[in-house]
Amino acid sequence: MKIGIIGAGFTGLSAAYVLVKKGHQVTVFESANKPGGLAGGFRAKNWEWAIEQHYHHLFVSDNAIRILAEEINHEINFSRPKTSILIGNKIYQLDSPLSLLIFPHIPFFSRVRAGASLLYLKLANNWKSLETLTARDYLIRTMGNSAWKVLWEPLFVGKFGNFADKIPASWFWARIKKRSASLGYPVRGFEDLAQTLSEQIQKLGGVVLYRKQVISIEKKELFTLRLSDKSRFEFDKVICTLPTTIFTKITKGLPDVYLNTLKKLEGLGAVTLVLSLNKSFFEDGTYWLNINNRKYPFLALVEHTNLVDKKYYNNENIIYIGNYLPAGHDYFVKSETELVNLFLPALREINPKFNKSWIIDSYIFKAFFAQPIVPLNYSNKIPSIKTPIDGLYLANIQQVYPWDRGTNYAVELGQKVAKIISH
Numbered sequence: 001m002k003i004g005i006i007g008a009g010f011t012g013l014s015a016a017y018v019l020v021k022k023g024h025q026v027t028v029f030e031s032a033n034k035p036g037g038l039a040g041g042f043r044a045k046n047w048e049w050a051i052e053q054h055y056h057h058l059f060v061s062d063n064a065i066r067i068l069a070e071e072i073n074h075e076i077n078f079s080r081p082k083t084s085i086l087i088g089n090k091i092y093q094l095d096s097p098l099s100l101l102i103f104p105h106i107p108f109f110s111r112v113r114a115g116a117s118l119l120y121l122k123l124a125n126n127w128k129s130l131e132t133l134t135a136r137d138y139l140i141r142t143m144g145n146s147a148w149k150v151l152w153e154p155l156f157v158g159k160f161g162n163f164a165d166k167i168p169a170s171w172f173w174a175r176i177k178k179r180s181a182s183l184g185y186p187v188r189g190f191e192d193l194a195q196t197l198s199e200q201i202q203k204l205g206g207v208v209l210y211r212k213q214v215i216s217i218e219k220k221e222l223f224t225l226r227l228s229d230k231s232r233f234e235f236d237k238v239i240c241t242l243p244t245t246i247f248t249k250i251t252k253g254l255p256d257v258y259l260n261t262l263k264k265l266e267g268l269g270a271v272t273l274v275l276s277l278n279k280s281f282f283e284d285g286t287y288w289l290n291i292n293n294r295k296y297p298f299l300a301l302v303e304h305t306n307l308v309d310k311k312y313y314n315n316e317n318i319i320y321i322g323n324y325l326p327a328g329h330d331y332f333v334k335s336e337t338e339l340v341n342l343f344l345p346a347l348r349e350i351n352p353k354f355n356k357s358w359i360i361d362s363y364i365f366k367a368f369f370a371q372p373i374v375p376l377n378y379s380n381k382i383p384s385i386k387t388p389i390d391g392l393y394l395a396n397i398q399q400v401y402p403w404d405r406g407t408n409y410a411v412e413l414g415q416k417v418a419k420i421i422s423h
């Protein structure tokens with residue numbers, strides 16, 4: 001069977017890999033000049049490894065991507081970096097039962113309740129009953145108001161903005177359930193892992209085309225994909241891994257009822273500022289800092305080189321400053337210099353020794369669709385992989401649930417759509 005796959009992120013590549021192994025003729029179209037999609041990277045001059053445009057790591061529980069990486073001989077290293085939270089302008093390590101027990105900003109009894117509740121979520125499997133409640137109501141009920149106010153509300157507001165009070169408890173459960181203290185990182189980065197996968201697909205006879213933007217999908221006898229360079233290709237079946245809004249724009253003949261259900265799905269974009277520094281930002285070795293104070297103009301501060309050795313980046317220290325934002329937010333039109341200036345006072349409050357002269361270079365990356373907003377009872381609302389057009393399949397991050405989207409679930413989704421097609 002001739003199968004066209006749109007997008008060479010982890011979903012598209014994983015589907016392609018399964019399908020070529022089954023003997024299908026597969027062509028992947030990718031608008032960028034390299035694979036990886038949202039997990040794609042960049043490399044400054046003198047860096048041995050590329051890094052992700054947006055911070056990335058894996059959990060021990062990310063089995064699908066770990067098994068795939070092993071099969072294609074791409075190593076993933078695990079280590080246990082430090083995760084902390086910022087309260088006021090002080091950093092507290094908060095990544096173990098003991099660190100929660102001595103965390104001073106909520107009463108002792110609340111800490112015990114929070115610990116017991118986290119343990120319950122880690123062991124529980126009944127996520128279906130949790131998708132009918134908001135995370136806010138659930139967390140207040142199980143951990144108490146002070147734990148919600150200090151530990152969780154600032155993160156929900158920072159991540160989901162106006163949607164913070166509407167996120168189901170199942171989303172929170174999934175985050176706790178799959179989280180591990182040890183974090184993984186592919187040797188040479190996620191983009192290189194995607195590259196290894198792409199090369200394997202090509203070795204097995206598949207075709208992966210870069211700088212090929214699909215602008216329309218149409219079915220007559222066969223599917224015709226039209227590209228921005230005016231070329232066209234025909235297939236028996238097509239898998240589209242693009243965000244739903246692009247899928248609905250480029251696909252001809254989708255029924256209105258279906259389009260109306262897809263239009264109800266919501267999501268946020270991401271704007272990430274990356275700074276390479278001549279000094280380490282965190283004096284205590286923190287890798288990930290959650291900013292639990294909404295007066296700061298960012299949600300997370302991540303020192304990548306406290307997870308991965310800086311020797312791979314010409315001994316530069318790399319920090320990510322991350323935000324999830326609605327598409328119209330003004331950060332999307334700011335330059336890296338404007339964001340550096342905007343963030344500078346906050347960076348100085350977190351580390352008073354920090355100075356602009358530490359910055360070697362700055363980079364800005366913008367993704368317009370980066371985080372689905374999952375509503376209550378989402379299991380009844382997820383768009384199906386099979387679309388109303390026979391032979392056309394949709395597989396994107398809005399179908400990852402109850403887990404939060406991630407490269408591991410992109411691999412699982414790609415494998416799932418490939419299995420559906422092959423049957």
Ligand SMILES: Cc1cc2nc3c(=O)[nH]c(=O)nc-3n(C[C@H](O)[C@H](O)[C@H](O)COP(=O)(O)OP(=O)(O)OC[C@H]3O[C@@H](n4cnc5c(N)ncnc54)[C@H](O)[C@@H]3O)c2cc1C
Nearest residue numbers: 007009010011031037038054056057213214370406407410
């Ligand atoms: C800020 C941020 C942090 C994250 N952190 C983590 C993390 O720590 N760990 C983790 O595992 N995951 C993380 N993720 C999520 C992870 O990156 C995604 O879930 C995953 O990469 C999605 O893969 P995908 O293939 O489904 O989609 P995408 O990666 O979006 O792939 C779609 C591909 O389609 C291409 N494309 C778009 N339009 C066209 C067109 N018209 N024609 C042809 N090609 C087109 C795009 O260029 C892209 O390559 C993070 C994401 C973000 C934004």
